[in-house]
Amino acid sequence: MRTSFWANLFDLIAPRTCTICGRRLAASEQTICVVCHLHLPLTHLEAKPYDNVMARLFWGILPVERAAAMFYYEPHSEVARIIYDLKYHGQADIGIDMGQMAARQFARSNFFEGIDAIVPVPLTRMRRWQRGYNQSERIARGVSLETGLPVYTDVVKRQRFDKSQTKNSVWERLDNVEGAFVLTDGSRISGKHLLVVDDVVTTGATIKACALQLCQAGDVKISILSLGLTKTI
Numbered sequence: 001m002r003t004s005f006w007a008n009l010f011d012l013i014a015p016r017t018c019t020i021c022g023r024r025l026a027a028s029e030q031t032i033c034v035v036c037h038l039h040l041p042l043t044h045l046e047a048k049p050y051d052n053v054m055a056r057l058f059w060g061i062l063p064v065e066r067a068a069a070m071f072y073y074e075p076h077s078e079v080a081r082i083i084y085d086l087k088y089h090g091q092a093d094i095g096i097d098m099g100q101m102a103a104r105q106f107a108r109s110n111f112f113e114g115i116d117a118i119v120p121v122p123l124t125r126m127r128r129w130q131r132g133y134n135q136s137e138r139i140a141r142g143v144s145l146e147t148g149l150p151v152y153t154d155v156v157k158r159q160r161f162d163k164s165q166t167k168n169s170v171w172e173r174l175d176n177v178e179g180a181f182v183l184t185d186g187s188r189i190s191g192k193h194l195l196v197v198d199d200v201v202t203t204g205a206t207i208k209a210c211a212l213q214l215c216q217a218g219d220v221k222i223s224i225l226s227l228g229l230t231k232t233i
Helices: 003-011 034-038 080-088 093-107 125-131 135-147 170-177 205-218
Strands: 064-073 118-122 156-158 181-183 193-201 221-230
Touching: 064 093, 064 193, 080 135, 080 193, 080 221, 093 135, 093 170, 093 221, 118 135, 135 193, 135 221, 156 205, 170 205, 181 205, 193 205, 205 221
Parallel strands: 064 221, 118 193, 193 221
Antiparallel strands: 156 181
16 A cells, blocks of 8 residues: 555554554554454455344344454453444544445455445434534545445434443343434435445444434335444343
């Protein structure tokens, strides 16, 4: 990867470090170093996107076409630092970098074939204001940079957020997102194949609630991409 004079100069003045191991990044590296990338617990679910452990979460509920996560996620593990820094430490660029990385990996399996647009799972206005950005939208923007697919951020909105899903049981997660999303512009997505993007999938409750609203537009197909898939599934 070619790097500019200014990128090299900036790295000299303010060295960037790997999110996982803390080692200084080379100018050509983004977010994680080459060594940590080689040791990522990749799922390889994109190789069989129609029938895998993640896709089965949505069978019989959504018109799901494909589903895959980049890596297996385990709370408090080294790889979890990627998600923590993205969501809680204000490092929005991690979303862009990891979205691009996932898109390059998935493209080798033609994962994006036939998809019309990307829809990141939205945050409530208050949560977005508190965080400064929507982490799922950052990931979606990274995917868009690699695929050229448009990102729709205004076709569905989140109107309610009761509490974090992190420590909820399966049933609590379902209750927490019931009625949380509302379709705002069905005309733009009717008849389209949409890629719903989120940071981590555990039970799939949040994506189910969001995608069910998207399906209200009529004749909608759904595919799903996330960075992480919780390892306990």
